[in-house]
Amino acid sequence: MLRQEGSEIIMMKNDLYLRALRGETVERPPVWMMRQAGRYLPEFMALREKYDFFTRCQTPELAAEITVQPLRRFPLDAAILFSDILVVPQAMGIDFKMKESVGPWLDNPIRTAEQVRQIQVPDVDETLGYVFDAVEITLEKLNGAVPLIGFAGSPWTILCYCVEGKGSKAFDLAKKFCYTEPEAAHLLLQKITDTTIAYLKRKVEKGVSAVQIFDSWGGMLSPEDYREFSWQYINQIVEALSEVTKVVVFGKGCWFALEEMAHSKASALGVDWTITPENARKFSGNQITLQGNFDPARLHSSPETIRKMVHEMIRRFGKDRYIVNLGHGILPNIPVENAEAFVNAVVEWRPE
Helix, strand or coil: CEEEECCEEEECCCCHHHHHHCCCCCCCCCECCCCCCCCCCHHHHHHHHHCCHHHHHHCHHHHHHHHHHHHHHCCCCCEECCCCCCHHHHHCCCCEEEECCCEEEECCCCCCHHHHHHCCCCCHHHHCHHHHHHHHHHHHHHCCCCCEEEEEECHHHHHHHHHHCECCCCCHHHHHHHHHCHHHHHHHHHHHHHHHHHHHHHHHHHCCCEEEEEECCHHHCCHHHHHHHHHHHHHHHHHHHCCCCEEEEEECCCHHHHHHHHCCCCCEEECCCCCCHHHHHHHCCCCCEEEEEECHHHHHCCHHHHHHHHHHHHHHHCCCCEEEEECCCCCCCCCHHHHHHHHHHHHCCCCC
C-alpha cells in the first residue's frame, strides 16, 4: 500500500491492520495493544523519570520516541501515537494537570452553565500543533513500517473528567450535571465534538492511517442515556471522519450499543472482555471488523497460557474482520515477556 508524505510516496511495508479494517481476507489477524507505549516498558519508565506526563505529550520528539518504543521490541502491526485524550480539553482552555498518584486533575471543575458558555472551540493548529508535529516526526521514524493510528476521547468521556475534575469509579457528578443541567451538558458535549472533529481531521491530513475514539466511561450510562449523552456525539465524529479515513470506535462496557454502532459508518468496533466473541459478532450483525478483547489482567498468566488463550480467542472471533487487541489498556505491572508472548501468539498463529 502507498502513502503520501509531502511530495514523497512511502510504501507501507505492513498493511495488515488496514486490510482488516477494510474487511479483506487476511492470512492472520493484525495485532496491537492499547497503551502499548506505556509504563510496562523500562525504556518508557526511563523517560518518565526525566519528564512529567504532559511534557512528554507536548514535546513532539519525546512523543514520537515513545510511540515507536514498543515497535522496537515486538512485531506489532500498528503504532498508536503517544498522547492523551485530555489534550483536547486543554486546547479548549480547561487546564488539566496530571497529579502523581491521583491521575487527571482539574482545579476548577466545570459545574455551571456559565462555565460551559465561556469555553471556546479553539483553532487546533494554534493549540494542538505539537501533536501534529509529533505525527510528522513519528511517520519519519516509522518510514512506512506499519500504519500510525491517531486517537481522541469520546465527548462523554472527556465531559466526565471536566465535570468530576478527576477520575472516578462512577462519575456521579458528571451524570448529575447531565441530568440537572441538560442544556449546558449538551452544549459542552457539542463543543468537545466540534474540537475533536477538527483535531482528528488535522491528524489525518498530517498522515495517520486511521483514528480511534475511546469511550472509556460509556458503560457508566444506561442504554437510553448512552444514546443521548454519548453515542450521538461519537456518531457525529464518525460521520465527519469516515469521509477521510477509517474510524474505530471503542466503548468500554458498551456491548449494549454494538448493534447501533454497527449500523454507523465506523470501520471497526472495539470490545472489552465482558462479552464473548460469539455475542460480539451476533450483536454487531457479523458484518463489521471487531477489535479486542483479551482481559489485560490475563497478561499476568504464564506465556504458554497466554499463547493458548490468544489462539482460542482468534478461533472464536475468526481470522477475518478481526484485529487482536486487549479489552482495555495494558497494565503497568505486566512483565515485558508476557506482552511479547501476547504479540508473538498472534504473529505465529496459522489456520488449523
